[in-house]
Amino acid sequence: MIRLIKRPAPSPLWSLATPVVAVILTMIAGGIMFAALGKDPFEAIRVIFWDPLFHERFASYSRPQLLIKAGPLILIAIGLSLGFRAGIWNIGAEGQYIIGAICGAGFGLAFYPSENPLIFPGMVVAGALGGWAWAMIPAILKTRFRTNEILVSLLLVYVAEAILATAATGFLRNPEGSGFPGSRNLARHAGTDNPELIANTGMHWGVVAAFIAVIAAYVLLNRHILGYQIKLAGQAPRAARFAGVNPTRLIILCLGVSGALAGMAGLFEVSGPAGQISIDFGVGYGFTAIIVAFLGRLHPVGILLAGLLMALTYIGGELAQLMLGVPASAIQAFQGMLLFFLLALDVLSNYRITFGAEAKA
Amino acid sequence: MSAALLEIKGLTKAYPGVVANDDVSFQIKPGEVHALLGENGAGKSTLVKMIYGLVRPDAGEMSLKGDGFAPLEPRAARAAGVAMVFQHFSLFEALNVAENVALGMENPPKPRDLAKQIRDVSETYGLPLDPDRLVGELSAGERQRVEIIRCLLQDPKLLIMDEPTSVLTPQEVDILFQTLRKLSSEGTAILYISHKLEEIRALCDEATILRLGKVVATCTPRDVSAAHMAELMVGKSLATPARAASDAGAVLLSVSALSLSPATPFGTPLRDISFEVRAGEVLGIGGVAGNGQDELLATLSGEVKTGAGAVNLNGISISGLGPNARRKAGLLCAPEERLGHAAAPDMSLTENAVLTARVRQGLDKKGFVNWAGAKSFAQQVIQQFDVRTPSADVAARALSGGNLQKFVIGREILQNPRVLIVNQPTWGVDASAAAAIRQALLDLAQGGAAVVVISQDLDELLEVSDRFCALNEGRLSEPRPARGLTMEEIGLMLGGAHDLQSVESGAVA
Numbered sequence A: 001m002i003r004l005i006k007r008p009a010p011s012p013l014w015s016l017a018t019p020v021v022a023v024i025l026t027m028i029a030g031g032i033m034f035a036a037l038g039k040d041p042f043e044a045i046r047v048i049f050w051d052p053l054f055h056e057r058f059a060s061y062s063r064p065q066l067l068i069k070a071g072p073l074i075l076i077a078i079g080l081s082l083g084f085r086a087g088i089w090n091i092g093a094e095g096q097y098i099i100g101a102i103c104g105a106g107f108g109l110a111f112y113p114s115e116n117p118l119i120f121p122g123m124v125v126a127g128a129l130g131g132w133a134w135a136m137i138p139a140i141l142k143t144r145f146r147t148n149e150i151l152v153s154l155l156l157v158y159v160a161e162a163i164l165a166t167a168a169t170g171f172l173r174n175p176e177g178s179g180f181p182g183s184r185n186l187a188r189h190a191g192t193d194n195p196e197l198i199a200n201t202g203m204h205w206g207v208v209a210a211f212i213a214v215i216a217a218y219v220l221l222n223r224h225i226l227g228y229q230i231k232l233a234g235q236a237p238r239a240a241r242f243a244g245v246n247p248t249r250l251i252i253l254c255l256g257v258s259g260a261l262a263g264m265a266g267l268f269e270v271s272g273p274a275g276q277i278s279i280d281f282g283v284g285y286g287f288t289a290i291i292v293a294f295l296g297r298l299h300p301v302g303i304l305l306a307g308l309l310m311a312l313t314y315i316g317g318e319l320a321q322l323m324l325g326v327p328a329s330a331i332q333a334f335q336g337m338l339l340f341f342l343l344a345l346d347v348l349s350n351y352r353i354t355f356g357a358e359a360k361a
Numbered sequence B: 001m002s003a004a005l006l007e008i009k010g011l012t013k014a015y016p017g018v019v020a021n022d023d024v025s026f027q028i029k030p031g032e033v034h035a036l037l038g039e040n041g042a043g044k045s046t047l048v049k050m051i052y053g054l055v056r057p058d059a060g061e062m063s064l065k066g067d068g069f070a071p072l073e074p075r076a077a078r079a080a081g082v083a084m085v086f087q088h089f090s091l092f093e094a095l096n097v098a099e100n101v102a103l104g105m106e107n108p109p110k111p112r113d114l115a116k117q118i119r120d121v122s123e124t125y126g127l128p129l130d131p132d133r134l135v136g137e138l139s140a141g142e143r144q145r146v147e148i149i150r151c152l153l154q155d156p157k158l159l160i161m162d163e164p165t166s167v168l169t170p171q172e173v174d175i176l177f178q179t180l181r182k183l184s185s186e187g188t189a190i191l192y193i194s195h196k197l198e199e200i201r202a203l204c205d206e207a208t209i210l211r212l213g214k215v216v217a218t219c220t221p222r223d224v225s226a227a228h229m230a231e232l233m234v235g236k237s238l239a240t241p242a243r244a245a246s247d248a249g250a251v252l253l254s255v256s257a258l259s260l261s262p263a264t265p266f267g268t269p270l271r272d273i274s275f276e277v278r279a280g281e282v283l284g285i286g287g288v289a290g291n292g293q294d295e296l297l298a299t300l301s302g303e304v305k306t307g308a309g310a311v312n313l314n315g316i317s318i319s320g321l322g323p324n325a326r327r328k329a330g331l332l333c334a335p336e337e338r339l340g341h342a343a344a345p346d347m348s349l350t351e352n353a354v355l356t357a358r359v360r361q362g363l364d365k366k367g368f369v370n371w372a373g374a375k376s377f378a379q380q381v382i383q384q385f386d387v388r389t390p391s392a393d394v395a396a397r398a399l400s401g402g403n404l405q406k407f408v409i410g411r412e413i414l415q416n417p418r419v420l421i422v423n424q425p426t427w428g429v430d431a432s433a434a435a436a437i438r439q440a441l442l443d444l445a446q447g448g449a450a451v452v453v454i455s456q457d458l459d460e461l462l463e464v465s466d467r468f469c470a471l472n473e474g475r476l477s478e479p480r481p482a483r484g485l486t487m488e489e490i491g492l493m494l495g496g497a498h499d500l501q502s503v504e505s506g507a508v509a
Helices: A012-036 A041-049 A059-085 A093-110 A119-145 A149-169 A205-223 A225-235 A237-242 A247-271 A285-295 A300-324 A328-350 B044-051 B074-079 B097-103 B111-124 B140-152 B170-185 B197-203 B226-234 B293-301 B323-329 B349-361 B371-384 B401-413 B431-446 B458-464 B487-493
Strands: A002-006 A351-355 B006-015 B018-028 B033-037 B059-064 B082-085 B158-162 B189-194 B206-211 B214-219 B251-260 B270-278 B282-286 B311-313 B331-334 B419-423 B450-454 B467-472
Touching: A012 A041, A012 A300, A012 A328, A041 A300, A059 A093, A059 A205, A059 A225, A059 A247, A059 A285, A059 A300, A093 A119, A093 A149, A093 A247, A093 A285, A119 A149, A119 A247, A149 A247, A205 A225, A205 A247, A205 A300, A225 A237, A225 A247, A225 B349, A237 A247, A237 B349, A247 A285, A285 A300, A285 A328, A300 A328, A328 A351, B006 B044, B018 B044, B018 B059, B018 B206, B018 B214, B033 B044, B033 B170, B033 B197, B033 B226, B044 B158, B044 B189, B074 B082, B082 B140, B097 B111, B097 B140, B111 B140, B140 B170, B170 B189, B170 B197, B170 B487, B189 B197, B197 B226, B206 B226, B214 B226, B226 B431, B251 B293, B251 B450, B270 B293, B270 B450, B282 B431, B282 B458, B293 B331, B293 B419, B293 B450, B323 B331, B323 B349, B331 B401, B349 B371, B349 B401, B371 B401, B401 B419, B401 B431, B419 B431, B431 B450, B431 B458, B450 B458, B458 B487, B467 B487
Parallel strands: B033 B189, B033 B206, B082 B158, B158 B189, B282 B450, B282 B467, B331 B419, B419 B450
Antiparallel strands: A002 A351, B006 B018, B006 B059, B206 B214, B251 B270, B251 B311
């Protein structure tokens, strides 16, 4: 019989090892899935994990994509991780991301065609405020009426998508776009663009912001009393109140920060890689960031690595669709496996597995 | 010699890192009241869990009425005639007494028959209980009766009782003892677990004393002194905390007309509580669990805010201040629940030091935590209060209950409070450490602080308190000088038998 025995303290070795083991198990299970689909599993895994970085023909295109995709994931996941640590579950980062993009883009377009260098910083602030405001809806409903922030934030994603569609076809539509949906292209207009800072690296201001967020979150969680209170509230809510933590303030703060970072991520995306507000602007970074946050164990450095890994599976997945004809849903299943194995293996850091009868215990 | 009802030979049970029971042997005769005596962690609970089928022994054997007895689960133990009343009740507050009893039975009779059976048993054994009342409305003593009657309906041969008096007033203890004596006279054996020596001397025929998992002695409690049993239990003689007479100083903490409505339907409200504590004084607040102790502590610590003027420190109202502002003003608290309230289980001792000591010890600068300072403060607590831990980096949940309690109390005392409020300061702490904690509380008062000790342990309260008052259903009695109070008077202050008269005559004096 297999038995789980609780460890007196979480094992530091397993906390570090589980993400690695989860990736390996995902490769094995994913390989079996690809084999069942009639593809060569070894080739599929190589295309997903290796070719985006080192393939002689595709790497020059896909390597910059790594940072482009990882940037928003990391930025959003850092914000989410603070709330998750405190037991505040913002599931609606996708909505905050979209609203941030609309507000930031709206700010920039309002000054069109001015090329004033202050416009872009203003857009960043507007984007952050937009995401923050969208996150304040579940925050205030939770603190005032004790609603569940998971449901409210999630459902607001669909509201945000409806607003996005209205913006793309209505109030933000390009007046010179011959009636096609979508705003003016922000990336091709000096003053509103978020350019690639170093050629062929994919590095743009959003990636810079993500790196700053990683460092700031690290300092906050390890050195600052606020980070301590966030951890305390998540682990032992009653002890947190005893320590003088105000739960209402913490909810407003955590949802506010995660909303603002998601909104900023949306703005950097719309003014750079995406270029314009369009109906299909939201591609799920807000949801994938939840996986990234957990894959990185809610630790800033872990999230940095997890964001890069997740971006890699995105790019590699696209490459596999292109080169091997793997269906897109198989790639999503593959990413799902990663979260599944990670959460399943989480047990190991808090429990020990023993085989055999109870007598040994 | 009459044949043993239950015979235990060489029972051994080891958990990782600790041998809970090591070659334990003893026997119980039919109708005998047998005490199992030992400190917390001596292995009493593990032993009875093996008898009740909750834990399987690694080695050794048991026999019941001469037949081999190795229950795989509690149901098998119950079928064999072993019943157990746990220290913590497993009752549903929103159901009535009869429904709760029915839930614990294998084949419950029809509700009407069951209600009659409950009335019969409760009359026969002098345990007044109405089968139609909601459990949520019952006192702790009445809840215990529900558990006992549930056991008695199964007509047990052996009744195990785990620390049954910890939640009872002295009068309720008397009623319980009469019931137990009647049961024993009818031939039911009772295995009685406790560390209260006078109770054991009053009730039990035989005693088996456990220390560190081993049987260290057996004795007939009536024939030996309590002090002798204590020495056997602890393995050394204990010093009673010493106190020097001190004059009470100025009033430091005053609470006036403090009321609080309950947070949950079955929570306890606080009703019009008023008291004062002076510098150099220890005020003991007794009471059975669930009579408002947690609520009172929360209003004093600042976790729950109250109307203006209800809580005053040095004559200034602190009712509107949060926990940290009260700490800054000099009022510190140590709640009862160690894991999850006084300390965060998964955080290290260093991190847990920051939990309450940040303000007074200056453990942060402009919001940035001084971890080196926190660690050295944690180490100071560990050293001065003899907390057994490899280092300050260990998670709180890895410590034993007693060691964590020493850390929690030490953390507050070393912050040099003006007023300290502790709830159940020695709960689950071994006797020598408990004595050390009580001494530290007395020393603190000696140094001019006002100390409020909330506890269910009346002996402890009488030992440390200058004045004593009782919390009963959210009301606080008038404080009286502790010296000279008898157990009987205290019992009446605690609410007697909670308004219930014993069916047996003369149980309540």
